[in-house]
Amino acid sequence: MIRSPLRAGLALACALSLTSCGGGDGEFYLSGVVYGINKGDLVLTNNGGSDKKITAAGTFYFDDLVDADSNYNIEVKSVPDNIASIADCKVTGGRGKATFNISSIVVSCTINTHELGGTVTGLAGSTSTQPLVLLNGSDRVEVTPAALPPDTLPASVSQPVKFAKVPEDGKYGITILQQPTDRRCEVANGIGTMLKADITNVQVTCTPIVPLV
């Protein structure tokens, strides 16, 4: 009942523009929800045709209506370029017989993720009881100082730092929540957009705080 205005709307859209409805002069609509995409194009097909291009997560409707009692089979034809393969978009509730309007199709996609990390220099040998704490939003990373070999300056010791993976085309922004008491650290290359390659050049440089004499 609730859906009838929508159906009428679809029917009207079809009536006004028969070309866009192709051969789909059936009775019932096919619809569902897409999760896990942040750009286009996700292309879905029904029985290998009726291509439906989707550019954003949310509810979708196939343009073609299907005949009563016809079988439908929803498959993924192509995925946005930040999703590795068609297998990374899973369809559930995509097959059945259309005996009423279908709104239970779920397509769940997983966007590629890439490493976010780099190096911390100058922290080695820090004796601060409060560690250096780096953030990428809610991702919190405590950096334990590396050991300082004899006759070595802290500035010449680098140690790796790694954050949780970041989705492709997502932003990242690294900040310092807490400084060690005996170093002053700064972040370079800490802000950007994750593209197709891992980010490994985040540079955190710490310099000793010289106590006032």
Add this chain to the structure above:
Amino acid sequence: MLKKSFLIRSVATLAVAAALASCGGGSNYTIGGVVYGLQPNSALILTTNGMEVSVEQKGQADSSGNVPAVSYSFPKQLEYGEVYNVLPKVASTAADGTVTYQQPAHQTCAASGRISDTAGRLSVISADYTCALVAPTIGGVVKGLVTGSVVLSNGSDATTTIAAAATPTTPPADIPYTLGAVVYGKTYGVTVTSSPAGYRCTVVNAVGTMGDNAVGNIDVTCVPNPP
């Protein structure tokens, strides 16, 4: 899963009740339910019909942060036909009648089952509540934005674009913004992902760990680049 065919049962119960009434018998009903999402070492105090029960989470969260569901029941049973209404303990009542309920520390619990009914109408009484950690918003104002837009991010969790007014006043008005919600106890760190061409924007109070209240002092100031 506990809510099955109320209607049939209601009719059956009525019939039984009528029969019982005629022979002077009475059924008793235990009022209880399940509290979901209650954090370790916290308690939700529920009340009904003059009774009070403290629902305590004694379990621990698993590696994904999920906590066990906690079952509870009130100490005394109700008789058939008594009306129950399971509510958190009242913390205060304002002059205009607005009631504030006690909540477990850093959480908000809301009814997720049938918390009010007549004893005996349902075969199983499950007055459920679901709790979640509070998630206040973070934000502030953008100052000095006269052209283009500034993009702010909270790590990889949230991002927002703030555009200059179409016809900025002189001096430009502060533009308030929010950058999503942050769950209690989680960190946030706001960075300027991009500044308008010819300007450099900086953030103050950019980092912190979320408490019980919204954070509104993460202010951004944009100034023209030096010539």
